[in-house]
Amino acid sequence: xxxxxxxxxxxxxxxxxxxxxxxxxxxxxxxxxxxxxxxxxxxxxxxxxxxxxxxxxxxxxxxxxxxxxxxxxxxxxxxxxxxxxxxxxxxxxxxxxxxxxxxxxxxxxxxxxxxxxxxxxxxxxxxxxxxxxxxxxxxxxxxxxxxxxxxxxxxxxxxxxxxxxxxxxxxxxxxxxxxxxxxxxxxxxxxxxxxxxxxxxxxxxxxxxxxxxxxxxxxxxxxxxxxxxxxxxxxxxxxxxxxxxxxxxxxxxxxxxxxxxxxxxxxxxxxxxxxxxxxxxxxxxxxxxxxxxxxxxxxxxxxxxxxxxxxxxxxxxxxxxxxxxxxxxxxxxxxxxxxxxxxxxxxxxxxxxxxxxxx
Ligand SMILES: [Zn+2]
Numbered sequence: 329x330x331x332x333x334x335x336x337x338x339x340x341x342x343x344x345x346x347x348x349x350x351x352x353x354x355x356x357x358x359x360x361x362x363x364x365x366x367x368x369x370x371x372x373x374x375x376x377x378x379x380x381x382x383x384x385x386x387x388x389x390x391x392x393x394x395x396x397x398x399x400x401x402x403x404x405x406x407x408x409x410x411x412x413x414x415x416x417x418x419x420x421x422x423x424x425x426x427x428x429x430x431x432x433x434x435x436x437x438x439x440x441x442x443x444x445x446x447x448x449x450x451x452x453x454x455x456x457x458x459x460x461x462x463x464x465x466x467x468x469x470x471x472x473x474x475x476x477x478x479x480x481x482x483x484x485x486x487x488x489x490x491x492x493x494x495x496x497x498x499x500x501x502x503x504x505x506x507x508x509x510x511x512x513x514x515x516x517x518x519x520x521x522x523x524x525x526x527x528x529x530x531x532x533x534x535x536x537x538x539x540x541x542x543x544x545x546x547x548x549x550x551x552x553x554x555x556x557x558x559x560x561x562x563x564x565x566x567x568x569x570x571x572x573x574x575x576x577x578x579x580x581x582x583x584x585x586x587x588x589x590x591x592x593x594x595x596x597x598x599x600x601x602x603x604x605x606x607x608x609x610x611x612x613x614x615x616x617x618x619x620x621x622x623x624x625x626x627x628x629x630x631x632x633x634x635x636x637x638x639x640x641x642x643x644x645x646x647x648x649x650x651x652x653x654x655x656x657x658x659x660x661x662x663x664x665x666x667x668x669x670x671x672x673x674x675x676x677x678x679x680x681x682x683x684x685x686x687x
Contacts, residue, residue, distance in 0.1 A: 427524055439473050439664050441663055444581075465536050490525060549644040562606060564605075564626040565627055569671065570650060592666040599653055
């Protein structure tokens, strides 16, 4: 090195440092934009082809890439810098809190399982199965064989943090004090209590709301006629209900997350109209019911018959108590052949046992 040319050396040194910084910054930006998998010896471009790595020291080649934000990744020969040794240190004024650290047991649903038996196995409330597995609250039929469930360590709800969520909004949503959420250690919440989208926060003691699907009303299937100001159904049920199947092998009773009864029965058994009424729905249902029949009884009551293997009726059809309307099956979210039977009064799911006497 020529010691006499100090001015030039210093100037050159600065230029090289600036160039290196720009290159590293550009490489970082490119890496971010492409989301590429970086490796030690190269990286993958957007088209999936390997691209050669340019060493940060090789300033002259890559410096031109700095000037533009748009990089053509289809070319296949774009230099990508993977040496991040000169990337600026994180800004100390940007607070970075800890992410939640939660580890959960899981359980794979076996044929014949019910939420009650699984909850009992793990010593949790049945409602807590909903708390760890939002898909269970999307329909009323629940478990499907071979699906993996998250078993929460304490009773509550595992909340998916969405952009805009705050501790206060979550507290309000579930009716659980903010302090209870902070106090749950694995949430790793430290002042100033920042939440991170795409993470999950445990809300101890909370119960997840259950989605309830609403069938079409009578008028949509021509089941009503109009007399004066009121809507009068074409046919009104007796107000009494019979069992929808001959079997009495209850596999699930009514609870918060399952407002129905399940009776296990081999596929192909007759399903009877529990009371006289008009069919308002008779087809596949995407909310887990599988093949579903809904009868509106014209007196505020509706009955649901789910997971059927066959359907005998069409919407708008009048059926009488005891008519065969379909056949038992294992369709939709089901862990074995059974009938899922609901009685709704003015849209609310009642316990069918109150009407049938399940003793
Ligand atoms: Zn059911």
